[in-house]
Amino acid sequence: xxxxxxxxxxHFISSKGVLKAVDDISFSINKGEILALVGESGSxxxxxxxxxxxxxxxxxxxxxxxxxxxxxRDLLKxxxxxxxxxxxxxxxxxFQEPMTSLHPILSIEEQVMEPLIxxxxxxxxxxxxxxxxxxxxxxxxxxxxxxxxYPHMLSGGMKQRSMIAMALSCNPSLIIADEPTTALDVxxxxxxxxxxxxxxxxxxxxxxxxxxxxxxxxxxAHIVHVMYAGKIVEKASIETLYSxxxxxxxxxxxxxxxxxxxxxRKKLTPVQxxxxxxxxxxxxxxxxxxxxxxxxxxxxxxxxxxxxxxNHETACWIYE
Amino acid sequence: xxxxxxxxLLYTFFILFFISILIFVxxxxxxxxxxxxxSMINMDLANKExxxxxxxxxxxxxxxxxxxxxxxxxxxxGNWGVSFGSGEQVRSMFMRCLPVTLELFFAAMIWSIIIGxxxxxxxxxxxxxxxxxxxxxxxxxxxxxxxxxxxxxLIYIFGVYFQILPPSGFVPFSESILDNFLCMLMxxxxxxxxxxxxxxxxxxxxxxxxxxxxxIRTARAKGLRERTxxxxxxxxxxxxxxTTIMGLAWSYVIVGSFFVEYIFALPGLGRMAANAIFARxxxxxxxxxxxxxxxxxxxxxxxxxxxxxxxxRVKIHDPA
Amino acid sequence: xxxxxxxxxxxxxxxxxxxxxISIVRALFKHKLSCIGLIIIMILLFMAIFSPFLAPHxxxxxxxxxxxxxxxxxxxxxTDDVGRDLLxxxxxxxxxxxxxxxxxxxxxxxxxxxxxxxxxYRGGIIDxxxxxxxxxxxxxxxxxxxxVMAAAIGPGLLNIIIVVSVLGWTGFARITRGQxxxxxxxxxxEAAAACGASGFRIMFRxxxxxxxxxxxxxxxxxxxxxxxxxSGAAFFGLSIQPPTPSWGKALRIGYSYLEIVPLFSIxxxxxITLAVLAFxxxxxxxxxxLDPQFRGEIQRNK
Numbered sequence: 001x002x003x004x005x006x007x008x009x010x011h012f013i014s015s016k017g018v019l020k021a022v023d024d025i026s027f028s029i030n031k032g033e034i035l036a037l038v039g040e041s042g043s044x045x046x047x048x049x050x051x052x053x054x055x056x057x058x059x060x061x062x063x064x065x066x067x068x069x070x071x072x073r074d075l076l077k078x079x080x081x082x083x084x085x086x087x088x089x090x091x092x093x094x095f096q097e098p099m100t101s102l103h104p105i106l107s108i109e110e111q112v113m114e115p116l117i118x119x120x121x122x123x124x125x126x127x128x129x130x131x132x133x134x135x136x137x138x139x140x141x142x143x144x145x146x147x148x149x150y151p152h153m154l155s156g157g158m159k160q161r162s163m164i165a166m167a168l169s170c171n172p173s174l175i176i177a178d179e180p181t182t183a184l185d186v187x188x189x190x191x192x193x194x195x196x197x198x199x200x201x202x203x204x205x206x207x208x209x210x211x212x213x214x215x216x217x218x219x220x221a222h223i224v225h226v227m228y229a230g231k232i233v234e235k236a237s238i239e240t241l242y243s244x245x246x247x248x249x250x251x252x253x254x255x256x257x258x259x260x261x262x263x264x265r266k267k268l269t270p271v272q273x274x275x276x277x278x279x280x281x282x283x284x285x286x287x288x289x290x291x292x293x294x295x296x297x298x299x300x301x302x303x304x305x306x307x308x309x310x311n312h313e314t315a316c317w318i319y320e
Numbered sequence: 321x322x323x324x325x326x327x328x329l330l331y332t333f334f335i336l337f338f339i340s341i342l343i344f345v346x347x348x349x350x351x352x353x354x355x356x357x358x359s360m361i362n363m364d365l366a367n368k369e370x371x372x373x374x375x376x377x378x379x380x381x382x383x384x385x386x387x388x389x390x391x392x393x394x395x396x397x398g399n400w401g402v403s404f405g406s407g408e409q410v411r412s413m414f415m416r417c418l419p420v421t422l423e424l425f426f427a428a429m430i431w432s433i434i435i436g437x438x439x440x441x442x443x444x445x446x447x448x449x450x451x452x453x454x455x456x457x458x459x460x461x462x463x464x465x466x467x468x469x470x471x472x473x474l475i476y477i478f479g480v481y482f483q484i485l486p487p488s489g490f491v492p493f494s495e496s497i498l499d500n501f502l503c504m505l506m507x508x509x510x511x512x513x514x515x516x517x518x519x520x521x522x523x524x525x526x527x528x529x530x531x532x533x534x535x536i537r538t539a540r541a542k543g544l545r546e547r548t549x550x551x552x553x554x555x556x557x558x559x560x561x562x563t564t565i566m567g568l569a570w571s572y573v574i575v576g577s578f579f580v581e582y583i584f585a586l587p588g589l590g591r592m593a594a595n596a597i598f599a600r601x602x603x604x605x606x607x608x609x610x611x612x613x614x615x616x617x618x619x620x621x622x623x624x625x626x627x628x629x630x631x632x633r634v635k636i637h638d639p640a
Numbered sequence: 641x642x643x644x645x646x647x648x649x650x651x652x653x654x655x656x657x658x659x660x661x662i663s664i665v666r667a668l669f670k671h672k673l674s675c676i677g678l679i680i681i682m683i684l685l686f687m688a689i690f691s692p693f694l695a696p697h698x699x700x701x702x703x704x705x706x707x708x709x710x711x712x713x714x715x716x717x718x719t720d721d722v723g724r725d726l727l728x729x730x731x732x733x734x735x736x737x738x739x740x741x742x743x744x745x746x747x748x749x750x751x752x753x754x755x756x757x758x759x760x761y762r763g764g765i766i767d768x769x770x771x772x773x774x775x776x777x778x779x780x781x782x783x784x785x786x787x788v789m790a791a792a793i794g795p796g797l798l799n800i801i802i803v804v805s806v807l808g809w810t811g812f813a814r815i816t817r818g819q820x821x822x823x824x825x826x827x828x829x830e831a832a833a834a835c836g837a838s839g840f841r842i843m844f845r846x847x848x849x850x851x852x853x854x855x856x857x858x859x860x861x862x863x864x865x866x867x868x869x870x871s872g873a874a875f876f877g878l879s880i881q882p883p884t885p886s887w888g889k890a891l892r893i894g895y896s897y898l899e900i901v902p903l904f905s906i907x908x909x910x911x912i913t914l915a916v917l918a919f920x921x922x923x924x925x926x927x928x929x930l931d932p933q934f935r936g937e938i939q940r941n942k
């Protein structure tokens with residue numbers, strides 16, 4: 001197991017109360033695996049990603065409990081210096097908005113080279129060459145010329161490719177991709193995800209892919225975890241989740257996807273109800289106000305993840 | 321880049337043209353002309369014939385626009401007229417007073433930077449701590465204290481009560497370096513405090529803004545040392561707006577010089593201008609106003625150019 | 641020059657604005673510095689309005705037997721060069737400063753906002769002309785202009801208000817225009833135009849209220865700087881004429897007698913500083929509160 005997260009909780013404190021963005025979640029990623037973390041906005045996926053790298057702004061946020069065991073070390077117990085060695089080096093992150101995530105006044109090559117120089121102590125000239133090779137790998141043509149340009153001169157797709165190059169530079173064991181293609185054109189999305197999949201395969205890198213797009217998940221991930229209101233409500237492999245979704249939320253999500261073989265006169269079925277107010281999460285199962293199958297128990301007790309067959313778990317009292 | 325410079329240059333000339341008109345009109349708005357003013361005092365001139373002759377001699381009987389054109393032509397040629405009060409060439413008066421004022425400006429800018437930069441940076445880094453509150457409050461106070469009051473208070477404390485600094489008067493550099501330094505100490509400081517307050521607040525606000533940007537988060541996610549993040553990633557984007565504010569600080573310095581030179585009895589341009597205004601000495605007023613405006617416009621121009629060098633986004637016309 | 645965050649919630653007005661007004665005032669008092677500022681402003685306003693009741697003596701009453709006296713029970717701050725009670729003169733002085741500050745801001749705000757609205761909304765040549773004029777005025781440092789104009793049209797309360805107003809409009813114009821440029825592309829403005837709303841209606845009912853935030857901040861800061869400018873002019877004798885009490889003038893006279901009665905210089909200057917400070921604190925507080933980004937931070941610190 002490359003990464004083993006146990007009972008991680010991250011809270012945000014504000015005048016309105018405590019926001020439990022991530023509430024006691026546990027999951028693990030093996031070497032070479034691509035784990036997709038799916039959920040709607042506000043479900044806690046991005047906060048999970050930032051928590052892994054301990055990039056939660058404090059104040060107002062705080063990791064309030066749990067363990068993040070990565071390569072046999074608990075990241076939460078590392079001192080700041082050691083944690084810095086992990087970031088960009090053993091675990092790298094690709095952010096959602098390439099427009100704002102790249103530094104506007106540093107050249108591309110400068111930014112891609114930085115982790116190499118900083119973590120591997122490579123000399124500038126050698127790092128520059130390595131940087132060009134990386135840019136080639138992410139299919140950016142003419143690296144020596146492109147490298148000297150600034151982010152505002154590149155298209156969205158190219159910016160994101162640069163971010164990928166930056167992330168891969170030190171050959172990390174784990175890449176966290178937080179909605180890497182959400183801000184891009186659909187046509188570019190496919191290209192970029194293929195690239196990411198190929199590269200991670202080639203280098204044996206694991207990936208935590210965070211997204212709200214079930215289509216992407218189906219094509220590119222091995223395992224899926226569904227998040228809702230800060231908790232993980234279903235864990236399954238791709239085949240299992242898409243064929244036999246068990247949690248009512250997952251089922252509603254699946255049902256809301258328009259199908260190509262559907263009668264086009266039929267109305268779309270969204271997930272009924274409204275997303276939860278994270279300051280006032282309902283007692284018991286957070287999904288119960290929107291659940292068509294709710295029972296008495298759902299309003300009282302919060303369900304834990306119950307194992308079903310085949311590495312398939314779900315947090316729902318129906319399956320107790 | 322060249323295009324940008326040319327553009328800025330054209331704009332500068334354009335503005336200067338308008339300013340010259342504005343200044344000319346303003347100066348002429350003052351009631352009466354010096355001939356009449358002089359004739360009030362000296363009864364010999366009360367003869368209408370003589371007044372008319374004098375007016376013709378000084379060109380005061382011609383239509384306003386012609387007067388303007390003559391003035392402009394002369395100005396560009398270097399003939400800035402003759403002071404109505406003293407009969408001295410305005411230009412030589414100017415040259416005489418310039419070094420004093422320049423030294424004052426120089427001292428003021430140094431004080432502004434020495435006090436303003438560290439205070440702003442530390443406030444931002446230690447946000448909401450007592451250090452921040454202290455520096456922020458003192459910045460606001462610095463901006464709120466009238467220059468003339470601050471001068472008087474300091475003169476009282478150091479000049480009258482403790483008697484360690486000269487309360488007024490100027491000793492040129494050529495005579496005595498130490499005395500020169502001592503008599504410039506208070507004036508420079510006073511003029512610098514306003515600019516320091518401005519700079520401090522502005523730097524704090526810009527730095528906080530920059531530090532909350534996505535690309536800083538990316539830099540941290542790459543595992544870079546906090547010092548690198550600050551110096552390499554945060555400093556430049558902060559410098560850009562700060563350079564612009566230096567222009568504003570510069571104009572505060574100019575304004576302050578009126579009071580400071582008056583109170584500290586420094587024979588500089590500010591005092592020359594103030595006296596001229598009271599005496600309705602047109603040529604001196606016009607020349608000084610125009611020079612002041614040119615000063616500011618040129619400073620803005622220089623800042624725009626520096627801007628162009630620091631911020632690659634401005635050099636859009638360069639081929640990638 | 642701070643990068644302006646995009647405000648893309650087309651807030652529809654009146655009800656929303658009323659709700660906001662109440663919570664803004666409440667927030668202002670919670671914000672430490674702006675609370676201090678508000679308190680000082682209220683004290684000054686009180687002082688100005690109720691001067692006749694607060695001042696222990698008639699500010700214009702001269703008493704040549706008691707000239708330049710140090711503080712005593714009868715004259716808490718001493719007397720000035722013609723025997724007038726300094727404390728009373730300072731209390732009455734608040735009237736001049738506050739009235740100049742507030743009135744000139746109203747005028748300069750009015751002109752500036754109007755010009756900014758027109759420039760921003762109409763665009764094109766009108767925009768260019770207005771902006772060039774604004775730039776030109778901005779290149780001449782305010783105080784220099786003040787001196788010249790004050791010398792040109794002479795001293796006096798009304799004149800100084802006019803002069804200070806002329807100096808301040810550029811800031812309002814620039815900011816208004818900037819706001820308008822951001823907002824006018826938003827769909828709800830297009831919708832209003834499509835409904836047949838006239839230019840003026842759009843400008844005043846839609847563009848202006850939604851640009852209000854930075855303008856309110858500017859207004860507060862502008863009052864502070866107007867007070868500063870007026871006292872500067874008074875220092876050079878270009879503002880109110882004697883015998884009307886004015887802080888700047890008092891400071892000037894105090895300077896001449898610095899060695900004998902330092903209090904004469906300290907007191908008026910302190911008042912000017914406090915007044916300007918108060919409005920600056922208020923302006924800063926308003927800026928923090930009205931910028932939605934900061935609102936969360938302030939709530940965090942409660």
